[in-house]
Structure formats: C-alpha cells, structure tokens
Amino acid sequence: MTDKTSAALKADQMFINFGPQHPSTHGVLRIALTVEGEVVVKAAPDVGYLHRGMEKLFEARTYSQALILTDRLDYISAMHNNLAYCLAVERLAGVQVPLRAEYLRVLTAELNRIASHLVFFGTFAVDMGAFTPFLYAFREREMILDLFEMLCGGRLLYSYVRVGGVSADLPAGWTEKCREFIAFFKPRLKDYDTLLSTNPIFKSRTDGVGLISAAQALSWGLSGPNLRASGPDYDVRKAEPYCVYDKLNFKVPVARTGSCWDRYYCRMLEMGQSAEIALQCLDALAAPELAPEIMTKGVPKMLKPAAGQAYAHVEASRGDLGFYAVSDGSLSPYRMHVRGPSFLNVAILQEILTGCKIADVVAILGSLDIVLGEVDR
Amino acid sequence: MPAEEIFLNLQASFAGLVKSEAQVKGYPTWTVPAQALRPVCDRLRTKFSFDYLDMVTAVDWPASAGAVTQVAASAPAAAPTAAGRDVFELVYLISALSSGIRVCLRCEIPRKEPSIHSLYGIYMAADWQEREVYDLFGINFEGHPNLKRVLTPETQQGHPLRKDYVHVPDSYD
Numbered sequence: 447m448t449d450k451t452s453a454a455l456k457a458d459q460m461f462i463n464f465g466p467q468h469p470s471t472h473g474v475l476r477i478a479l480t481v482e483g484e485v486v487v488k489a490a491p492d493v494g495y496l497h498r499g500m501e502k503l504f505e506a507r508t509y510s511q512a513l514i515l516t517d518r519l520d521y522i523s524a525m526h527n528n529l530a531y532c533l534a535v536e537r538l539a540g541v542q543v544p545l546r547a548e549y550l551r552v553l554t555a556e557l558n559r560i561a562s563h564l565v566f567f568g569t570f571a572v573d574m575g576a577f578t579p580f581l582y583a584f585r586e587r588e589m590i591l592d593l594f595e596m597l598c599g600g601r602l603l604y605s606y607v608r609v610g611g612v613s614a615d616l617p618a619g620w621t622e623k624c625r626e627f628i629a630f631f632k633p634r635l636k637d638y639d640t641l642l643s644t645n646p647i648f649k650s651r652t653d654g655v656g657l658i659s660a661a662q663a664l665s666w667g668l669s670g671p672n673l674r675a676s677g678p679d680y681d682v683r684k685a686e687p688y689c690v691y692d693k694l695n696f697k698v699p700v701a702r703t704g705s706c707w708d709r710y711y712c713r714m715l716e717m718g719q720s721a722e723i724a725l726q727c728l729d730a731l732a733a734p735e736l737a738p739e740i741m742t743k744g745v746p747k748m749l750k751p752a753a754g755q756a757y758a759h760v761e762a763s764r765g766d767l768g769f770y771a772v773s774d775g776s777l778s779p780y781r782m783h784v785r786g787p788s789f790l791n792v793a794i795l796q797e798i799l800t801g802c803k804i805a806d807v808v809a810i811l812g813s814l815d816i817v818l819g820e821v822d823r
Numbered sequence: 824m825p826a827e828e829i830f831l832n833l834q835a836s837f838a839g840l841v842k843s844e845a846q847v848k849g850y851p852t853w854t855v856p857a858q859a860l861r862p863v864c865d866r867l868r869t870k871f872s873f874d875y876l877d878m879v880t881a882v883d884w885p886a887s888a889g890a891v892t893q894v895a896a897s898a899p900a901a902a903p904t905a906a907g908r909d910v911f912e913l914v915y916l917i918s919a920l921s922s923g924i925r926v927c928l929r930c931e932i933p934r935k936e937p938s939i940h941s942l943y944g945i946y947m948a949a950d951w952q953e954r955e956v957y958d959l960f961g962i963n964f965e966g967h968p969n970l971k972r973v974l975t976p977e978t979q980q981g982h983p984l985r986k987d988y989v990h991v992p993d994s995y996d
Binding site for chain 1: 845846847848849850874875876877878880882883906914916920923925927946947948950951952955959972973974975976983984
C-alpha cells in the first residue's frame with residue numbers, strides 16, 4: 447500500500463486497544479490506537495496501571511527505609527535507582543562517601559547496565575520474531591545476577607547502594623568471578639552482531655523505522671540511548687560526572703538517524719563500554735590505597751538532613767534518572783520526586799506512532815525500552 | 824555564557840526575577856513570578872539555547888502542617904524552604920546541553936485555585952510532566968491541550984500529593 451491510498455480504497459477508521467495485557471507492551475501499558483487500514487492515525491498511550499503512589503510513600507518513611515522503594519521503580523536496573531536516590535539524599539544531607547564505595551557503586555551500576563541491556567536485547571529480538579537471542583541474553587544476564595546475589599543477596603532488588611556508601615564490601619572470590627564473566631562476555635557481543643544486529647530480516651524491520659529527529663528527541667525530553675540514537679551527545683556520566691566517572695576512560699556511543707535500529711545498536715555498543723568501565727573499576731579496587739574500610743562511614747540510620755532541597759541524577763540504563771528531594775528537617779523526606787526516564791520516553795509515542803504501520807508499533811515501542819515500574823511509580 | 828550573565832540579561836527584561844533564598848543544592852536557582860514563567864522559558868530556549876526541560880514538579884507548602892510548623896519555628900530567618908507560606912512551589916529544571924548549564928526555576932502560586940501557564944509548545948517534555956503535576960497536586964496549567972489525569976484513575980478523588988489529602992476508601996480498600 448502506498449501513502450496515496452485512493453479514495454475508493456480508503457478504509458473506515460478502527461479503534462484498537464493495544465494492551466494493557468499484551469506480551470509486547472513489556473508490562474501494563476495500554477495504547478489506544480486509531481487505525482485506518484494498516485496505518486495508525488492516532489495513538490494515545492495510557493499509563494498508570496502500576497501506579498503505587500511511590501512519591502507519597504516516601505513521605506511516610508525515614509530516609510533509610512525509603513531506599514527499598516527505589517528498587518521497585520525500574521526493577522530491571524535497580525542499582526541505578528538506589529544510586530540516584532542515595533546521591534540526592536547525600537547531597538541534601540552533605541554526606542561524604544568513601545572512595546572505595548564510589549568505585550563499587552560504579553562497578554555494580556555498570557554491571558547492572560549490561561544486565562538491563564541484555565534484557566532489552568533478548569526481548570526486543572522476541573518482539574521482532576527472533577527467539578534465539580533471548581536465550582543467549584538471559585544466559586549472560588544470569589551470570590550477572592549470580593554476581594549480585596553473591597554480593598548483596600538480591601537478584602533483582604538490591605538495596606546495595608546505601609546512603610553514605612554501599613551495604614557490603616566484595617566477598618571473597620567475587621573479583622575473580624567478575625573478571626571471568628567479563629572475559630566470557632566481551633566476545634559474546636560479536637556473537638550478538640552476527641546473530642541479530644546484521645540479520646537482514648531484523649534490519650528491515652528496524653532500520654529506518656520509527657525515526658526520531660534530534661529536535662524532537664530534545665523537546666520531548668528523551669534521554670539515554672533513545673536520545674543519543676538521534677544525535678545529541680548527552681550522557682550524565684560525561685555531562686555531570688558523579689561518583690568516579692571522571693576518572694574512568696570510556697566512550698559514549700552516538701548514532702545519527704534515530705531509527706529503531708540505531709537505538710538498538712547504541713545499547714549494544716554501550717554494553718561493551720560498560721564492560722570496559724567494570725574492568726577499570728576492578729583494577730582500581732585492587733590498588734592498596736583503596737583497601738577495604740567501613741563502607742558507610744558515620745552515617746546515622748535515622749538521618750535528619752537540614753531543611754533544604756537537592757537534585758541529583760545519574761545515567762541509568764534507560765536514561766537520565768533524577769531524584770528531587772526536599773527536607774523540612776525531620777526524619778522523613780518532605781517531598782521526593784522521581785524523574786523517571788521511561789515516563790518521558792513513553793510520552794513521545796503519541797507523536798512518533800502517528801503515521802506508522804501497525805506492525806511497526808511493536809518495533810518502535812520495543813526500541814524505546816521502557817519499564818512501566820518507572821513510568822507509573 | 825555563564826549562568827550569572829544569563830541571569831542579569833533576563834533580570835533586565837523581567838522584573839521580579841530574583842535569585843532564590845531556597846537554592847536547590849548544586850544548581851543556580853531563580854525565583855520567577857508566575858506570569859513571567861512562560862516568557863522566561865521562551866527566552867531561555869530561543870536566545871540561550873536551553874533546549875532540554877529536565878524536570879517539572881511541585882511541592883505543597885500549606886500554611887500549617889504539623890511537621891512544617893515545627894520547622895518554621897526553629898528555622899532561621901532566611902528559611903531554605905518555602906515552609907508555611909501557603910503556596911504551591913513549582914520547580915523546573917532546564918538545561919542547555921551544548922554548554923552544560925543547568926538552571927532551576929521556582930514559582931510560587933497560591934494554594935487556592937492554583938494555576939500557571941503551561942510550557943507545552945516550548946518544551947514537549949512538559950506535556951506529561953505537567954499532567955502528572957495536575958494529577959497529583961491539582962494545579963491547573965493554562966494552555967495545556969490535554970490536561971487530564973495520567974497516573975491515577977479517572978475515578979480518583981482529590982490530589983494525593985497535597986499535604987491535606989485524605990484518602991477516600993474505595994472498593995479495593
């Protein structure tokens with residue numbers, strides 16, 4: 447069908463409820479689609495099915511109790527949520543973090559980024575009709591989850607990063623296991639490329655599909671790989687380095703056209719960079735001047751920051767994740783706002799789905815890699 | 824151009840634009856009169872290439888809430904928050920990605936019939952973030968084309984993040 451559908455062939459408009467229970471919505475997202483034949487003429491994403499009133503819950507908890515709520519925001523990449531929350535609270539309360547803990551934070555954050563992008567890689571391939579990559583992705587992800595389990599007991603919800611540091615130092619044998627994993631993982635990236643990235647069917651489903659211009663991406667507040675696939679070179683790790691990112695050597699992959707394939711490939715390249723960062727952290731942690739010490743130095747369990755407000759953000763797996771914290775001088779946050787990247791990444795759907803084919807809806811949605819726990823909060 | 828120069832440039836055209844007492848740690852924080860918010864953002868975007876709206880949110884500061892009054896009593900003269908002023912504080916974080924400058928704009932609007940101009944059209948990122956603030960705080964955004972609840976169901980009574988919100992039990996409680 448060409449764009450110039452003749453008047454005689456013009457179909458009636460049809461309304462389709464896409465989701466909220468649908469495997470390719472990756473959670474409970476509903477998109478109200480109006481279609482004309484195969485073409486989407488209007489798309490209205492509808493969210494909130496997973497709304498738990500997180501920001502209200504923060505106000506009824508102490509700062510250390512509230513940490514576990516952050517795990518449940520973007521549950522695919524909980525380490526970044528812990529980190530962003532702790533950075534905001536630390537900035538609010540003026541807490542210093544031991545250098546060793548800073549490296550551990552970066553190390554775990556980057557491993558979690560790999561795990562999160564692997565989930566994207568596997569599920570996006572399934573969305574596009576390729577099942578095999580999923581098995582590879584989850585095999586590798588499992589190794590990272592094992593490492594995290596060894597480190598903090600949790601496989602998905604970690605609460606590992608704490609206000610003032612991290613919950614525990616590396617257990618015996620962890621470093622070797624982690625190095626083993628990275629050595630195993632790095633060559634796998636080439637496998638993924640031959641398996642999926644260059645697959646002609648996959649390319650024709652994603653290359654040139656769901657284009658987002660740089661101006662659109664900026665205006666809609668996209669972040670993370672979704673923004674960088676369109677051209678703007680914005681990564682919080684470089685723009686406002688936190689922890690020890692300014693001491694580490696890594697590149698930020700940027701693409702130009704903003705297609706589904708670009709968004710996909712930005713993530714694939716990021717995984718390689720994350721592995722490099724993890725190695726650098728392991729090297730740094732082995733240095734004698736970073737010998738183990740108490741991981742949360744002198745931070746009271748009942749934290750009582752002086753009245754004021756602070757904002758801190760990190761480059762999470764899905765983009766720019768920020769916490770805006772307000773204290774009134776009491777034991778609980780007076781207000782805690784979460785700037786979830788997925789919330790903004792999903793809002794742009796109403797613009798970019800308009801005019802695309804029905805089959806591309808799944809490709810475009812999948813390429814944005816949203817997590818509804820963070821959208822709905 | 825550093826944030827300080829931008830501030831002086833804006834202050835020349837917008838009376839009432841001042842540096843906030845309540846600074847957001849780490850970011851230059853300016854208080855903007857509510858009616859000047861949209862023109863200020865428009866200027867920031869077109870003239871100073873502030874191309875990215877990071878965050879929109881609000882904070883409820885009722886005249887008397889248990890915890891707040893306690894602090895207001897102990898707080899120094901220049902309180903670092905808007906405690907006890909009976910206002911909604913709107914917080915906007917806006918960045919110029921090319922130069923890396925990030926500023927925080929604050930507006931205070933009365934809690935009674937709260938309303939402010941929408942940034943829809945200048946930044947599309949305002950679309951859903953303003954809907955969220957509307958949903959959770961009940962603040963009206965003039966000029967927003969689709970201002971309806973986004974996170975809570977349409978049947979939701981009241982605005983949960985207001986400090987005086989009382990939950991009405993429904994069939995799920």
